[in-house]
Amino acid sequence: MPSADLDTLAGWLRDARHVTVLTGAGISTDSGIPDFRGPNGVWTKNPDAEKTATLEYYMSDPEIRRRAWQNRLSSGMWSAAPNAAHEALVTLERKGRLHDLVTQNVDGLHHAAGQSPERVVEIHGNVREVKCMTCGWRGPMHDTLERVRAGEDDPKCFDCGGVLKSATISFGENLVPDDLRRSQLAAARADVFVSIGTSLVVYPAAGLPEIALRNGARLVVMNAEETPFDPIADAVVREPLGETLPALVALV
Ligand SMILES: [Zn+2]
Numbered sequence: 001m002p003s004a005d006l007d008t009l010a011g012w013l014r015d016a017r018h019v020t021v022l023t024g025a026g027i028s029t030d031s032g033i034p035d036f037r038g039p040n041g042v043w044t045k046n047p048d049a050e051k052t053a054t055l056e057y058y059m060s061d062p063e064i065r066r067r068a069w070q071n072r073l074s075s076g077m078w079s080a081a082p083n084a085a086h087e088a089l090v091t092l093e094r095k096g097r098l099h100d101l102v103t104q105n106v107d108g109l110h111h112a113a114g115q116s117p118e119r120v121v122e123i124h125g126n127v128r129e130v131k132c133m134t135c136g137w138r139g140p141m142h143d144t145l146e147r148v149r150a151g152e153d154d155p156k157c158f159d160c161g162g163v164l165k166s167a168t169i170s171f172g173e174n175l176v177p178d179d180l181r182r183s184q185l186a187a188a189r190a191d192v193f194v195s196i197g198t199s200l201v202v203y204p205a206a207g208l209p210e211i212a213l214r215n216g217a218r219l220v221v222m223n224a225e226e227t228p229f230d231p232i233a234d235a236v237v238r239e240p241l242g243e244t245l246p247a248l249v250a251l252v
Contacts, residue, residue, distance in 0.1 A: 006244070009235060010251035012192050012218055013097045020100040020190035021089060022208055023110070026197020026223055030083040030242045032076055033107050055172040059133065059163060066153045072141070072166065073148055077127055082113035085196070088245040090114045097252050100186035104198060104205050106168045121183045123175060123204065125168035134162025141166060180204055187211040194220045197241055200227040 013019060025033070051057045052068040090113050092098040102121045103110055108128050110120050130144045131137065137159050144164060147155045155164055169175055183204065187193060193212035200206045200221070209219050209229050221227055222237040222244065230236050237244055 006248050006251055009220060009237075009248055012220070012234075013092070013194075013248075013252045016097065016190075016192040016218075018099045018189045019092075019097055019192045019194065020102065020186045020208075020212065020217075021092075021098055022187075022193070022195045022198060022205060023089075023101065023103045023105060024196070024198025024200075024205065024223075025105060027085050027241055028080070028083075028105055028107050028109055028197070030085065031080045031107070031109055033080050033105075033109075034076075050171070053168075053170050055170040058165060058170060062154050065163065068165075069145075069148045069153060069155070072127075073145060075127075077107050080107060080109065082109045083242055085241040085245045086110060086113035086115075088249040091246075092249045092252060093119065095249070095252055100182075100189070102183040102186055102205070102208060104202070106166075121179050121186065123169075123179050123183050125166070125176070127166050127168060129167035130164050131167045132157035132160060132162045133165055135160040137162075138167060175204065183208060184211055187217075188215050190215070190217045192220065193217045194222065195227070195229070196222045196245070198223060198227075199225060200229050 052064055052071060057064045058068060086109050089098060089101065093115060101110060101115060101119050102123060104124050106122065106124050106127050108126050111117055128141055129138050130141050135157060137157055144155055156162065157164055187208040188211050190212045193209055195209055198205060200209065213219055218234045219229060220235045221229055221233040222241060224238060
C-alpha cells in the first residue's frame, strides 16, 4: 500500500484537470451523525432499526412507518453542523480544484457547508425532502415533520393519499437513474479521484473508483479503516479527516 505525503497529494490536486471526490459516513462522524453500518453503527447495534429503512417493511407495515416518523422527529440530523472536513472541500472547490462531489451521505452537510449544489450528487438521496411513494410528489421534510408533531403519526400525501417517506434510498429501493449516471460520469472524467470516509464496499459507490482507475485516474483513499482499494490506490491516508483534509487543502 503506497503512502504519499500531503505535499505530493496537493501537487496531484493542483495539476489535475478534473478532481472528483466521493464521500461516505466517515466525513460526518465529527458532526455527530452516526455511521449506520460501521462497527459502532446504529444498524449494527440494533438490527431492528434497519427495518424502518427497508422499503418492503416500510410500505407494508404502518407500525414501522410510525416508528420511522418518530425516529425522524428525534433525529440528531436536524441540528448537525458541517465540520472542518466538509469546510475543507468547499475551500477546495473555491480554489478550482474540486469539480464533482458524489456522496453516499443523506445528511445534506455538503450543501450546508456551502458546496455548489450543482456539483454535488447525493446517490442515496437526502433527508431534507419527503417524497410520495405513489405519485412522486416532493416537499420539504420540515413541513411533514410539523404534521407529525401536530399528531399525524403516519402522514399521507395531500395529492393522492400515498405513503410518504424521506427522499432517501431505502434498502430494496432503486437508485435514481440520473443520479447514478451523473456519478459514473463524474468518476469517468476524473484524473484524480479522492475517496473520503467510505469503506468502499457498498455499490454503486464502490464501483466509482473502478471506473476512475479504468480511465487512468490517480486514486487517493482517505479512510480510518482499510478498504478493498488500498492495494491498488496511489495513496492511502488513515489520519483523522478533520485534521488531514484542511491541512491538505491549505497546501493546494
Ligand atoms: Zn402522492
